[in-house]
Amino acid sequence: DAKTTQPPSMDCAEGRAANLPCNHSTISGNEYVYWYRQIHSQGPQYIIHGLKNNETNEMASLIITEDRKSSTLILPHATLRDTAVYYCIVRSRGGTSYGKLTFGQGTILTVHP
């Protein structure tokens, strides 16, 4: 699985867009980019995933560069409840994969009033 690199922390003002970057320069063609977050003392929450096209759902947008070596998770209007640790992981689907999730250090996003 490709290694990912994320900044350790970021700040964002409430109501503004939060743009969280992730580098995955060794990603292979069949690997997807997944984003999760974990709010303190809660279980992780799946946010979004994508292969090469940009993706959007009710929570966020995922922008993947054309060479797929990096991606950005966008929370369009951050709220205080979006304060959490955000994790970017890269995994290939299918085959004998059984879905073991392992998170790196992630990015601590702090949303300020």
Place this chain on the structure above:
Amino acid sequence: DGGITQSPKYLFRKEGQNVTLSCEQNLNHDAMYWYRQDPGQGLRLIYYSQIVNDFQKGDIAEGYSVSREKKESFPLTVTSAQKNPTAFYLCASSPPGEAYEQYFGPGTRLTVT
């Protein structure tokens, strides 16, 4: 609302006692997972089940047991053989073909003294 429920949220036990943590989902997912998270640490996979009546050990299965008699339920028993059972236990499930799109329950915080 579809989701995963875990009960209880907090559980206290004396050393030497077995304890069973409940996990129920109504998402109609085939695959279910149990993770353990220690303070400031990442997730570690205990057991997973890809289908009813089948389950496999994860990375830290020693001292734990599971059953999968129904699609909706995947209880975890922490036995007295588990050396350090005090931890935050998380149950998750994933839809078919999406092993890394996992939906987590709120977790059970187990304290053994």
